Amino acid sequence: MRFEGTAHRYGRDVDTDVIIPARYLNTSDPAELAKHCMEDIDAGFVAKVKPGDIIVADENFGCGSSREHAPIAIKASGVTVVIASSFARIFYRNAINTGLPIMESPEAARAIRDGDTVAVDADTGTITDITTGEVFTAQPFPPFIKGIIEGGGLIAAVRERVAK
Amino acid sequence: MPRPMTITEKILAAHAGRESVEPGQLIECSLDIVLANDVTAPIAIREFAATGAGSVWDPTKVALVPDHYTPNKDIKSAEQAKIVRDFAHAQGITHYWEVGCMGVEHALLPEQGVVGPGDVIIGADSHTCTYGALGAFATGVGSTDAAAGMATGTAWFKVPSSLKFEVTGKLQPWVSGKDLILHIIGMIGVDGALYQAMEFTGDTIASLGMDDRFTICNMAIEAGGKSGIIAFDETTRAYVEGRAERAWTVYESDADAVYDKVYRIDAAAIEPTVAFPHLPSNTKLVRDSRHVNVDQVVIGSCTNGRIEDLRIAAGVLKGRTVDPRVRTIVIPATQAIWKQAMHEGLFDIFVDAGAAVSTPTCGPCLGGHMGILAAGERAFATTNRNFVGRMGDPTSEVYLGSPAVAAATAVAGHIALPDDLD
Ligand code: SF4
Numbered sequence: 001m002r003f004e005g006t007a008h009r010y011g012r013d014v015d016t017d018v019i020i021p022a023r024y025l026n027t028s029d030p031a032e033l034a035k036h037c038m039e040d041i042d043a044g045f046v047a048k049v050k051p052g053d054i055i056v057a058d059e060n061f062g063c064g065s066s067r068e069h070a071p072i073a074i075k076a077s078g079v080t081v082v083i084a085s086s087f088a089r090i091f092y093r094n095a096i097n098t099g100l101p102i103m104e105s106p107e108a109a110r111a112i113r114d115g116d117t118v119a120v121d122a123d124t125g126t127i128t129d130i131t132t133g134e135v136f137t138a139q140p141f142p143p144f145i146k147g148i149i150e151g152g153g154l155i156a157a158v159r160e161r162v163a164k
Numbered sequence: 165m166p167r168p169m170t171i172t173e174k175i176l177a178a179h180a181g182r183e184s185v186e187p188g189q190l191i192e193c194s195l196d197i198v199l200a201n202d203v204t205a206p207i208a209i210r211e212f213a214a215t216g217a218g219s220v221w222d223p224t225k226v227a228l229v230p231d232h233y234t235p236n237k238d239i240k241s242a243e244q245a246k247i248v249r250d251f252a253h254a255q256g257i258t259h260y261w262e263v264g265c266m267g268v269e270h271a272l273l274p275e276q277g278v279v280g281p282g283d284v285i286i287g288a289d290s291h292t293c294t295y296g297a298l299g300a301f302a303t304g305v306g307s308t309d310a311a312a313g314m315a316t317g318t319a320w321f322k323v324p325s326s327l328k329f330e331v332t333g334k335l336q337p338w339v340s341g342k343d344l345i346l347h348i349i350g351m352i353g354v355d356g357a358l359y360q361a362m363e364f365t366g367d368t369i370a371s372l373g374m375d376d377r378f379t380i381c382n383m384a385i386e387a388g389g390k391s392g393i394i395a396f397d398e399t400t401r402a403y404v405e406g407r408a409e410r411a412w413t414v415y416e417s418d419a420d421a422v423y424d425k426v427y428r429i430d431a432a433a434i435e436p437t438v439a440f441p442h443l444p445s446n447t448k449l450v451r452d453s454r455h456v457n458v459d460q461v462v463i464g465s466c467t468n469g470r471i472e473d474l475r476i477a478a479g480v481l482k483g484r485t486v487d488p489r490v491r492t493i494v495i496p497a498t499q500a501i502w503k504q505a506m507h508e509g510l511f512d513i514f515v516d517a518g519a520a521v522s523t524p525t526c527g528p529c530l531g532g533h534m535g536i537l538a539a540g541e542r543a544f545a546t547t548n549r550n551f552v553g554r555m556g557d558p559t560s561e562v563y564l565g566s567p568a569v570a571a572a573t574a575v576a577g578h579i580a581l582p583d584d585l586d
Contacts, residue, residue, distance in 0.1 A: 023532075066290040066292075086355065144190045158316060
């Protein structure tokens, strides 16, 4: 999987309440949720995000609630991958389970600036800041988790098991 | 001999059918309970349908609690709640509670004996970690994990390493489990326990009642923890006896179990604590916070909406009235707590003080309904999160603290200690 897009830069502890505020949780429709993605941290996000764009953030991205609406909203907004120094663990699970690619790289998260063009090769874990020419390597997923992602997410894995 | 293990490792090993496990290992565990609520269950139900399983693995082991936007806030929430209700009835789910029996999930499940010591529980709600207070492994997951759990009765976990918090000594007056956990979060930060299990031990913890223990484990997630846990003891036994619906198993950490880090905390040094906006780790002492005026006080939630919390708040409010500028909302977390509070005369105290008493709901805790903040308003709440926009407008603010401080704040009109009121 290869992605290329413009980076939208945020700080540490970006929580699920600012990714998708609870006042919109009375629906689970991805398109509806996408209309309010990042609303309480960056009110202009929805207007500026383009398909293929990338979110970059510091430590503990996605902390707070277990709402899967958060990765769903990010994915539906057009963002292809989130790069962060670290992820909150429920968000990490949810992203894997719902098929939102995420990459852990403190070096990349520190160096990439807002508006940089960034290319990501999820298979090799290579992150290239095309604007500056810097190249970084993300932590690879353990094989077990890679299996879930490549198999099409957790539900696909369960479907296979149920069918047996 | 298996390697020495922590209580968390032992519970996970037993549920994975292994003699031992170690941190970092990826394992599959059998589950005792899978939980979801009216926000997370609709997605879980949609994903469950996609698994092709047809029926849940065990209708007595799935718990569905419509607590966030109920009694239904608006048409959209009514539709979400209906999806959950229809699914519960179609699947013959035994642990489903309608408005009138419903309570805030993390107060309700332990109270009803649905979760017990030694269990492995996943819940599509981050505060599922609350049940660790019973000596169980309980952790929050997303809706898709809950769907897979409902279909198969299993979940995959990476075995967490553990942090040990050894708390010793006597807590000062007006210092509660809430102050203790806020103190710890302030000390280690909102990612201080990322991917780790937080084990709370020591004579201070042993001296606490179950309600304080639930409060402590409830907020493990606010430090990024995967779970919080307190080992079974006589207090736990007294709570679960006659309540637990299944036989329970007691586990305890080996003396030579390995921890990533051991924190030794002197309980006597902890003072009443408040978390300022916009992170639970942004803690200050209540005595340094008296300059903060508030527009609303909320006493309730899965963190501090239990009977002991209401008793403490009532003790402070008795014979007093709240500041006329402070909207004070008391929300007993379950119907049983509501009834108990009514019998004990706590409602007379609240109502005479000028506070509103609500039916059980999450309501304002997540900015859902029943007390939403306007732009620039401030609330003091006994809840667990104070993120931007958590209780309403993105420019509003939430301060977190104990029921005693919340009640004193309601009377004073600004953040205050109960002793300030005399
Ligand atoms: S009371 Fe608040 S934190 Fe607890 S389950 Fe409800 S919304 Fe979540």
